[in-house]
Amino acid sequence: MQNLIEFFEKETNKKISIFEYSNQNLKSDQKVVNFNNKTYIIEMKDRFVFDNINGHFYLIHQQNLEFDNLKRVVYNLYEDIDIFEYNQYIILNSNDVLDIDCSTPGVIESETYSNTYIAYLGKINDMDIFNFRLSILDEILPLLNIDTSLSKFMTLHDLTMYKAISLIGKEKSFCNLIDFESIKNIDENLLHTGVSFIENDLNISKTSSSLFLHRNTLIYRLEKIKELLGLDLKSFKDSFVFYLSIKSHFTSKL
Structure with a gap:
């Protein structure tokens, strides 16, 4: 049966699945066939072509x-x-x-x-x-x-960033630089607020709109992060360290 499937896949350039028919409803990509006195369903779906990728x-x-x-x-x-x-x-x-x-x-x-x-x-x-x-x-x-x-x-920039965070998270010497114990004890909503602020270009108005937060509430949360972690997210260096730390923290939870 496997050789037959491989033959059909090569000829049709489709992914082929074959299984016995038991009176179930058919999907649009399924056909009923009889073979050796048995009834089967052939399912055909478009598959990715590996040749001449461009x-x-x-x-x-x-x-x-x-x-x-x-x-x-x-x-x-x-x-x-x-x-x-x-x-x-x-x-x-x-x-x-x-x-x-x-x-x-x-x-x-x-x-x-x-x-x-x-x-x-x-x-x-x-x-x-x-x-x-x-x-x-x-x-x-x-x-x-x-x-x-x-x-x-x-x-692609996001993929680059997350790959870098993944590599950093696996580096034990880097992890020793991060106060993960303090981060673990902080409410995740507060952490997400800080991340959103950075991803909105350190812009109070944009972040408030995206999170549906009052401006004063957002400012309070940013001050709370500064109090708990000693990081001022309005500073590029501090926001950079915060971003890498929090993303590494989320990755470590997997």
Whole structure:
């Protein structure tokens, strides 16, 4: 049976699954066939083509991925793209940069009713580069349920940052420089406020709007962080140390 599956996959350039039919409802990508007096379902889905990789690549992740539904939504949003199912992701491949930003996951969520994360892997023409960037995204995925400050749209800069944080977190000598005991005793809402302030370019107004906080409440929280950790987040150096420390803290909880 496995040889037959491999033959069909090679001929159709689709991912093939074959299993016995037991009167279940069929999906759009499934067909019923009879073979050796038995009835089977053949399921065919588009799969990622590894040959001649080229173009701009976006990965979409949903916890309960429904490929057909998500594919329909994405095709309604964008033209001249190729879509593939690959492991736990949907891959979008385009010759040009797509109009995807921080608002796009929300648009898709309104159609699919599922939390959506999108990562831009950049323009790639080498499979090794694709696999390396994908591996970084694989490392980030477990953080999604912990680090609520993580944007649902990740750029190459985000992947670079999180890879650096991952490497730092594994370096014991660096960890000895961080007062993790104090961080563990701080309310996580306060930590997330500090992270959001940094990600909003140390801008009080932008952070207040993004967190739906009164300006005075935000200022109070920033002062509280300074009191507890001795870090003034309005200072670049202090905010840099805070950011690396808190992100490393979240990573260590995995």
